[in-house]
Amino acid sequence: MRTIIEPFRIKMTEALPITTRSEREVLLARAFNNVFLLDADHVTIDLLTDSGTGAMSDRQWAALMLGDESYAGSRSWRRFEQTVREITGFKHIFPTHQGRAAERILAATRLKKGNVVPNNGHFDTTRANIEYVGAIATDLPSTEARDLHSEKRFKGNMDLDGLARAIGVEGAANIPFCMITVTNNTGGGQPVSMENIRRVKELLKIYNIPLMIDACRFAENAFFIKECEQGFADRSLLEIAREMFSLADGATMSAKKDGLANIGGFLACNNDSWADDFRNLLILTEGFPTYGGLAGRDLEAISVGLMEALEIDYQRYRHATVEYLASALIARGIPIVRPAGGHAIFIDAAAFCPHLRASDYPGIGLVNALYLEGGVRAVELGSVMFGKPAPEGGEEIATPHELVRLAFPRRVYTQSHFDYLIEVLDVVWRERASIEAYRITEQAPFLRHFTAHYERADV
Numbered sequence: 499m500r501t502i503i504e505p506f507r508i509k510m511t512e513a514l515p516i517t518t519r520s521e522r523e524v525l526l527a528r529a530f531n532n533v534f535l536l537d538a539d540h541v542t543i544d545l546l547t548d549s550g551t552g553a554m555s556d557r558q559w560a561a562l563m564l565g566d567e568s569y570a571g572s573r574s575w576r577r578f579e580q581t582v583r584e585i586t587g588f589k590h591i592f593p594t595h596q597g598r599a600a601e602r603i604l605a606a607t608r609l610k611k612g613n614v615v616p617n618n619g620h621f622d623t624t625r626a627n628i629e630y631v632g633a634i635a636t637d638l639p640s641t642e643a644r645d646l647h648s649e650k651r652f653k654g655n656m657d658l659d660g661l662a663r664a665i666g667v668e669g670a671a672n673i674p675f676c677m678i679t680v681t682n683n684t685g686g687g688q689p690v691s692m693e694n695i696r697r698v699k700e701l702l703k704i705y706n707i708p709l710m711i712d713a714c715r716f717a718e719n720a721f722f723i724k725e726c727e728q729g730f731a732d733r734s735l736l737e738i739a740r741e742m743f744s745l746a747d748g749a750t751m752s753a754k755k756d757g758l759a760n761i762g763g764f765l766a767c768n769n770d771s772w773a774d775d776f777r778n779l780l781i782l783t784e785g786f787p788t789y790g791g792l793a794g795r796d797l798e799a800i801s802v803g804l805m806e807a808l809e810i811d812y813q814r815y816r817h818a819t820v821e822y823l824a825s826a827l828i829a830r831g832i833p834i835v836r837p838a839g840g841h842a843i844f845i846d847a848a849a850f851c852p853h854l855r856a857s858d859y860p861g862i863g864l865v866n867a868l869y870l871e872g873g874v875r876a877v878e879l880g881s882v883m884f885g886k887p888a889p890e891g892g893e894e895i896a897t898p899h900e901l902v903r904l905a906f907p908r909r910v911y912t913q914s915h916f917d918y919l920i921e922v923l924d925v926v927w928r929e930r931a932s933i934e935a936y937r938i939t940e941q942a943p944f945l946r947h948f949t950a951h952y953e954r955a956d957v
């Protein structure tokens with residue numbers, strides 16, 4: 499059959515809020531034109547993030563009931579440890595309440611002021627945790643990643659020449675570890691090839707620099723490797739995941755992504771002395787090592803979820819939903835980052851709104867138009883999120899790209915929801931000349947996109 503169906507049926511429903519355009523106008527104005535300040539109850543299709551927003555399966559809900567809430571040595575911990583070890587092969591595994599807690603423990607125990615951590619693309623919490631201890635987070639995306647529209651497949655790869663140069667300049671002693679993020683979230687959810695991970699590892703090995711995988715979307719990355727990289731077509735996703743992890747010395751993970759859970763994460767490594775440091779800080783800030791920051795029932799749900807994420811039918815369907823939306827937008831000439839990544843579609847808002855300058859925040863204009871037209875919530879990744887506020891009256895420093903992200907929660911929306919979204923985008927695209935400019939009227943000194951207030955402005 500040509501049609502790739504949702505490989506599940508629905509046993510429990512959750513009503514979607516349906517609002518009228520005039521209601522949305524009032525609601526958005528009341529939220530100071532910032533969709534982060536809307537109540538979720540007023541959003542019909544919520545594509546703000548794929549993090550923690552997925553639907554659990556009946557097997558996960560059943561597993562919750564098996565949660566052993568013993569403080570130490572619980573059965574649920576054993577199951578969690580066994581599952582994570584089966585997938586990753588790592589010797590030491592520490593449960594954390596989410597990904598950033600794993601990053602915090604890693605950064606606080608391994609880094610000193612002035613150290614450098616290279617990555618194909620640091621996620622914002624990873625960067626923040628590294629910078630918080632005074633170290634430097636360096637992004638080394640592949641050169642292909644800079645061209646938003648080239649159809650190259652493994653655009654999430656790390657720039658190997660850049661890595662060699664960074665080691666040359668900094669000296670291996672100043673790089674306590676290197677990271678590789680699969681898929682590369684900051685670079686649009688673009689996958690990383692097995693060959694790239696292997697070559698990164700080979701280079702690091704010469705200098706004795708450990709490699710940590712930011713594994714949030716390890717299963718989506720494994721699917722891309724199976725589909726697109728030579729020699730992997732006949733391998734299972736579990737085998738591919740194991741091979742990826744076998745090239746690394748440890749990993750950080752947010753179970754809110756490919757753990758198919760609403761909360762959770764882990765930190766893992768092979769090195770015994772690292773593990774001692776991790777354990778000591780874990781006990782101080784997260785909890786006893788057999789539950790970390792989680793309840794026994796969470797450990798159960800994550801154990802099931804991690805394995806479900808590696809089911810081929812699930813990944814085929816997930817990939818098909820992203821492709822379905824991408825091909826519909828491409829057919830209409832709507833400018834998106836290509837090829838589509840694993841968990842989101844990124845619209846090029848600068849190309850969508852050529853009548854707006856970066857200082858008009860075209861991403862905010864487009865996000866707000868999508869909400870007003872159809873109650874769809876997307877997120878700006880442009881000059882508001884990444885731009886720097888003006889230093890004393892000067893022009894704001896814009897970012898190279900003005901993007902709007904439509905992130906896909908896992909197993910939540912069906913094809914008709916995507917058809918609705920396409921219809922909304924159709925109208926907004928047709929009427930794009932009327933997308934408005936916005937100015938910031940209030941902002942915080944950092945991470946301003948979460949709480950900023952905007953007003954409409956004349957172009």
Ligand SMILES: *Cc1c(COP(=O)(O)O)cnc(C)c1O
Nearest residue numbers: 596597598621623683714752754
């Ligand atoms: C979400 C994410 C994190 C952080 O995980 P949280 O669970 O949100 O703390 C780290 N790295 C990447 C690539 C992510 O997508």
